[in-house]
Amino acid sequence: MKAKSIRGKTAAEIEVALEQSMADGFAPTLAIVFLSVSQDRKAISSVLHGEGIQIFGVTTNGEFTDEESQKLSTAILLLDMKQAYFSIQYKEYRANDFRDVAFSLAKETLHTFERPAFLLAGSHLSTDAEALLHGFEEAISPLVNVYGCMAGDDFSFTDQFVFTNAWESNKGMLVLALDEDKIMIKGKATCGWKAVGTEKTVTKSEGTHVFTVDNVPVLDLTVKYGGIENVSPDNPNLLLELAANFPLQLQREKGDPVMRPGLIVDWTDHSFHCSGSVPQGSKVRFSLPPDFDVMEKVIQATADLKANEMPEADAVVVFSCAGRILSLGPLMSQELEGIKNIWKVPMVGMFSNAELARVTGGNLEMNNLTTCVVALKEK
Numbered sequence: 001m002k003a004k005s006i007r008g009k010t011a012a013e014i015e016v017a018l019e020q021s022m023a024d025g026f027a028p029t030l031a032i033v034f035l036s037v038s039q040d041r042k043a044i045s046s047v048l049h050g051e052g053i054q055i056f057g058v059t060t061n062g063e064f065t066d067e068e069s070q071k072l073s074t075a076i077l078l079l080d081m082k083q084a085y086f087s088i089q090y091k092e093y094r095a096n097d098f099r100d101v102a103f104s105l106a107k108e109t110l111h112t113f114e115r116p117a118f119l120l121a122g123s124h125l126s127t128d129a130e131a132l133l134h135g136f137e138e139a140i141s142p143l144v145n146v147y148g149c150m151a152g153d154d155f156s157f158t159d160q161f162v163f164t165n166a167w168e169s170n171k172g173m174l175v176l177a178l179d180e181d182k183i184m185i186k187g188k189a190t191c192g193w194k195a196v197g198t199e200k201t202v203t204k205s206e207g208t209h210v211f212t213v214d215n216v217p218v219l220d221l222t223v224k225y226g227g228i229e230n231v232s233p234d235n236p237n238l239l240l241e242l243a244a245n246f247p248l249q250l251q252r253e254k255g256d257p258v259m260r261p262g263l264i265v266d267w268t269d270h271s272f273h274c275s276g277s278v279p280q281g282s283k284v285r286f287s288l289p290p291d292f293d294v295m296e297k298v299i300q301a302t303a304d305l306k307a308n309e310m311p312e313a314d315a316v317v318v319f320s321c322a323g324r325i326l327s328l329g330p331l332m333s334q335e336l337e338g339i340k341n342i343w344k345v346p347m348v349g350m351f352s353n354a355e356l357a358r359v360t361g362g363n364l365e366m367n368n369l370t371t372c373v374v375a376l377k378e379k
Contacts, residue, residue, distance in 0.1 A: 001081050001315070003079050003346040003376075007076065029079065030053065031078055032119070032317060033163075034348060055164045056088060057163040058149065058162055061153070062322070075348050075349070075350070087109065090105075090164055098129075099132070116179065118146045118147070120174070123171060123172055124172075129276070133364040133366065146364055147319065149350065184310070188302060190371055190373075195285040200284055201283060202283075203215045210260075210271060210273075211271040219262070220270050222262065226245065242262045244261070250278055260275060263275055275368045276366045306375075310375045316340075317376070318349030319356075319357075321355055323368060355368070
C-alpha cells in the first residue's frame with residue numbers, strides 16, 4: 001500500500017497538491033482528511049470525490065502532516081488501499097443513543113469483514129464517547145481494535161463535524177472499517193503527565209460531574225495541590241490551567257490511568273465537570289504540569305510499538321489532544337518529529353477534543369491529554 005500526505009489552506013491548493021501527488025501514476029482510493037472548521041469542507045470533498053476517493057473527514061483544533069503543525073488548514077493522508085479492504089459508514093445520533101448507534105454500525109461491518117478494525121470519529125460536545133466504545137465492544141468483542149477521536153473546532157467549543165463524500169454531521173459518528181486480515185493496524189495511546197501525591201477517593205460524583213474528593217470540594221483540592229492563584233470566575237485562564245496542567249488521573253483496576261481534566265467549574269460548590277465519567281468511589285491522583293519528559297514518553301512508547309508489534313508501516317495517523325499543544329506550545333513539534341522518525345513514512349494528524357484508544361495494559365478508553373499513534377500496513 002502506497003501513501004502520500006498533502007496539505008493546503010484552500011480547496012484550490014488541495015486540488016493542486018492532489019494533482020501533483022498523482023502525477024507519477026499514484027491512484028489513491030481513500031483520504032483521511034483533518035481540517036479546520038474554517039476550511040471549505042464541501043469544496044475539498046468535491047475535489048477528492050471527483051477523483052473517486054472515499055473520505056474519512058474530521059474537523060480539528062489544529063492539524064499536521066509529518067512534523068509540521070498548522071492551524072486553519074487541511075491535512076490529508078492519501079492511500080491507494082484496495083477498496084475491498086475498507087468501508088466507510090456513518091450515522092447521526094437520535095437523542096442520546098450513542099451506544100446503540102455505535103453497536104449498529106459495528107454490527108454492519110460484520111457483513112463485510114470477519115475481523116474488522118476501526119478508525120472512529122465523533123462530533124458534538126454532548127457525545128458520550130465511552131458509550132461509543134462500549135457499543136463496539138458489545139457488537140464485536142472486548143478486544144476489538146478501535147482508535148479515533150472526538151472532532152474539534154479550532155478551540156471555539158461550539159460546533160464540530162465529521163464528514164465523508166456526500167454527508168456531514170455536527171452530532172454523529174463516522175467509521176472507517178478495515179479488514180484486519182488484509183490491513184495490519186496497531187496503535188499506542190500515551191499521556192506522560194506525572195502524578196503527584198497519594199491516591200484519593202472520589203467521595204461524590206455523578207457521571208462527569210465531580211463534587212468532592214476525600215470529602216473536599218474538588219476545585220479546592222486541585223488548587224491546593226497545584227498552587228494555583230487567582231481562583232475566581234474572573235480569571236480567564238483558570239479553566240485552561242486546570243485542564244491542561246492539573247488534570248485528575250483516574251486509576252483503573254488494570255492498565256494505565258486515564259486523564260480527566262476539569263472543563264467547567266460550578267462556583268456554587270467548587271465542583272467541576274470533567275471530560276469523561278469519574279465514578280463515585282473511584283481512585284484518583286493529581287497531576288504535575290508537563291515537562292520535556294511528557295514528549296519523551298510518547299516517542300519512546302512509539303518506538304516500543306515499532307520494536308514489539310509493528311516493525312514496518314506504510315502510513316501513520318496521529319490523534320493528539322488539543323490540551324497538549326496548549327501546554328507544550330512550539331515544543332510540540334519535537335514530539336511530532338520524534339514520532340515521524342520512528343517509521344519515516346507519510347503521516348497525518350490532528351489535535352482533538354478526546355482520543356479513543358485502548359490504554360496500555362487496559363481497556364478501550366476515552367482519553368485526554370494523550371497522543372494516540374496508529375500505524376497501518378498492508379499485509
